[in-house]
Amino acid sequence: MLLNELIQIPELKFTVKAGHEQLDRAIEGAYASDLLSHVMARAREGNIWVTIQAHQNIVAVATLLNLAGIVIAGGIEPQADTLHKAEEEGVPIISTPLPAFQVIGRLYALGIGAEADHGQTELAQS
Amino acid sequence: MTSTNSYDLSLPVKGRCFVTAGQAASKIKRTLETFNLPPKLVRCAAICAYEAEMNIVTHACRGQVGLRVTEKAIRIVAEDEGPGIQDVDLAMKEGYSTASQEIREMGFGAGMGLPNIKRCADELIIDTYPNKGTRVEIIIHLQTNGG
Ligand SMILES: Nc1ncnc2c1ncn2[C@@H]1O[C@H](COP(=O)(O)OP(=O)(O)O)[C@@H](O)[C@H]1O
């Protein structure tokens, strides 16, 4: 599914805050965490990342991992400098009033992220 | 690049500055993307550079992250002036962190930075001096027979 298609799904209540030009990206799986090192270790290229972190450092994480975009859940407004940086780097930032749990559940029901492993098996062994 | 050739880059990192945090790692990743390297190794290097940079930002006063690319390896060296690491074995444990509450609330301080580096790197060398600083050297081999 493309990011473009996702934002049009009414029950997700997504509003695009930055990166309007990058919405033609394909979403390949999803990852959720508010700990940046967890995301660095386990999110995969093309993932959409669900978090309640709204400060500007989330943008670097997304660019370093080539994530499809960031969804900021729980009605938390991304800070102005976050949006500025996201525009510069071309990272889509989406906000939603839904709590993270509901966003993740609805994305999962849409088939996004259901197949992903994120190296858990490998991590469990290390 | 030829075997006698190497590419070098050195980027300054400010301690406690969350505005510029991540810039060195981003520059390193963009630079590596200009070489014809396997994407998996670029990802590994980006993770290592980011975690090493963020350790300077969150735990030290100031420092720099250097990149050297040769035919054989990607080498990332993060050096800082700072408190040093008291117990390196403990610091390597997943979940161990001395980060403040404020920093944890931003999503840093999960105690996974050094373990993330360890997982991605072929070689990791940490030299640390109390109240002076820390040097973290990360090597990622480019040749398949090198691991
Ligand atoms: N450059 C550094 N200078 C001083 N202490 C450091 C440095 N890097 C790591 N440490 C120490 O090692 C601990 C573990 O580091 P890390 O695994 O990256 O986790 P985190 O940064 O999330 O705390 C840190 O909490 C800190 O006490």
Ligand SMILES: [Mg+2]
């Ligand atoms: Mg760290």
